[in-house]
Amino acid sequence: MFDDTIAAIATPLAQSAISIIRLSGPDSIAIADSVFSRDLTKAASHTINYGYIIDGKDTVDEVLVSVFKAPKSYTAEDCVEINAHGGPLVTREILKLVLAHGARLARPGEFTQRAFLNGRIDLSQAEAVEDMIEASTDPSRKQAIYSIRGQIKTLLEPLIDDLMDLIANIEVNIDYPEYEDAEQLTAETLLPRSAGLLARMDELLKRSKQGVMVQDGIQTVIVGKPNVGKSSLLNALLDEEKAIVTEIAGTTRDLVEGRVRIGAFTLNLVDTAGIRDSADRIEQIGIDKSKQSLEQADLVLLVLDGSRPLEKEDDDLLEQTAKRKRIVLINKSDLPAAFDPKESGLENAVVISAKQNDMEKLENTLEAYFDGDSMVWKPRLSNERQIGLLEQARSDLLRAKQAMEMGIEPDLIEIDLEASHNHLKEILGEVHREDLLDTLFTNFCLGK
Numbered sequence: 001m002f003d004d005t006i007a008a009i010a011t012p013l014a015q016s017a018i019s020i021i022r023l024s025g026p027d028s029i030a031i032a033d034s035v036f037s038r039d040l041t042k043a044a045s046h047t048i049n050y051g052y053i054i055d056g057k058d059t060v061d062e063v064l065v066s067v068f069k070a071p072k073s074y075t076a077e078d079c080v081e082i083n084a085h086g087g088p089l090v091t092r093e094i095l096k097l098v099l100a101h102g103a104r105l106a107r108p109g110e111f112t113q114r115a116f117l118n119g120r121i122d123l124s125q126a127e128a129v130e131d132m133i134e135a136s137t138d139p140s141r142k143q144a145i146y147s148i149r150g151q152i153k154t155l156l157e158p159l160i161d162d163l164m165d166l167i168a169n170i171e172v173n174i175d176y177p178e179y180e181d182a183e184q185l186t187a188e189t190l191l192p193r194s195a196g197l198l199a200r201m202d203e204l205l206k207r208s209k210q211g212v213m214v215q216d217g218i219q220t221v222i223v224g225k226p227n228v229g230k231s232s233l234l235n236a237l238l239d240e241e242k243a244i245v246t247e248i249a250g251t252t253r254d255l256v257e258g259r260v261r262i263g264a265f266t267l268n269l270v271d272t273a274g275i276r277d278s279a280d281r282i283e284q285i286g287i288d289k290s291k292q293s294l295e296q297a298d299l300v301l302l303v304l305d306g307s308r309p310l311e312k313e314d315d316d317l318l319e320q321t322a323k324r325k326r327i328v329l330i331n332k333s334d335l336p337a338a339f340d341p342k343e344s345g346l347e348n349a350v351v352i353s354a355k356q357n358d359m360e361k362l363e364n365t366l367e368a369y370f371d372g373d374s375m376v377w378k379p380r381l382s383n384e385r386q387i388g389l390l391e392q393a394r395s396d397l398l399r400a401k402q403a404m405e406m407g408i409e410p411d412l413i414e415i416d417l418e419a420s421h422n423h424l425k426e427i428l429g430e431v432h433r434e435d436l437l438d439t440l441f442t443n444f445c446l447g448k
Helices: 028-034 088-100 110-117 123-134 138-148 151-175 182-216 230-238 281-296 312-320 360-370 384-405 410-427 434-442
Strands: 006-009 018-024 047-055 058-068 079-085 218-223 256-262 265-271 299-305 326-331
Touching (some): 006 088, 006 110, 018 028, 047 088, 079 088, 110 434, 123 138, 123 384, 151 384, 182 384, 218 281, 230 265, 384 410
Parallel strands (some): 218 299
Antiparallel strands (some): 047 058, 058 079
């Protein structure tokens, strides 16, 4: 428990129906009682109390005060929430009053940080609170509520426990060498179980990376040779004139970006410079950026000009993106067709007219693509920090497995197994650095 009491406005400071001023700490109830018209010291936990906020003889506002006593509160401390009328002036006045009576202004995220440090939630649950606030898609919301309910811990605990069992087997062998031959222990116990753990980590990593991609928005790059209608496509999807469109090849020389919602998913769109050989140094810089964006993309929209025969640049791009997640688009359907998609091996291509804003087929294709089995929500980790730590745990375990295969003594293998174990526990905050915690919680809202 902390020895001071914090307070902050927990709702946006704007005109609204209500606002909430939140307090947490050992003196929360006493401080709220000192500015309330009724006795809160005898109020039962989890009750709402009607009355007035008073400043000496002046009545500040008519309010409802919620009381939550430790440990059954958001922070596991005594907490009070003052529900006031939502004007910025009255909200500030109430905050100033509770600060004047002994509370300290909370830092961003400090309420959730206290919940974590007091042991009510683990670090993955704390991160999920901010994820829920920022959720802009249904997959984001589903992942946030999954994490808030503590399911990431449920997901990781079998891995953590199985690693601990491996370490315990080695410890027994060290303490009681007559218990089991080291070579036999490695062959019959350590090696097969390590291989099984690696396979489970790989599956979780694959699922988590794909899930974070969908949650944060699918990085989608629009590529094609110059003048095939890439910028027109971007403008049509965004329903605004984001990119310059002319009949002059090479108009787009830098990356143009935008976000569009397709069904339940968000695409982070990047319109690139037309990829071709160019002697223009500035255009070549744009082409190099296009190639870099192509390498980093989760999804490629490859645009071909249906009014012109396929050329070498088209064939090169078709080959470069053949193994990528892509949708081939044949643009300019408003003009006479210069080739047959089926005869060109492009029977799955989507025919559109970006100029005429004919996007229905593409939008239906995108929505069906992301609603398919490959994108069904499954339990997973929720952000890059967690995935990064799981990757480190996997690397540690892989080193241990390789050492087992080389016949290295189990007591040396234990070092890597313990590192893997610690990295998994760090995901939940059971092992943590103070500077990391400060950075994580600073990103939270004030009052959360």
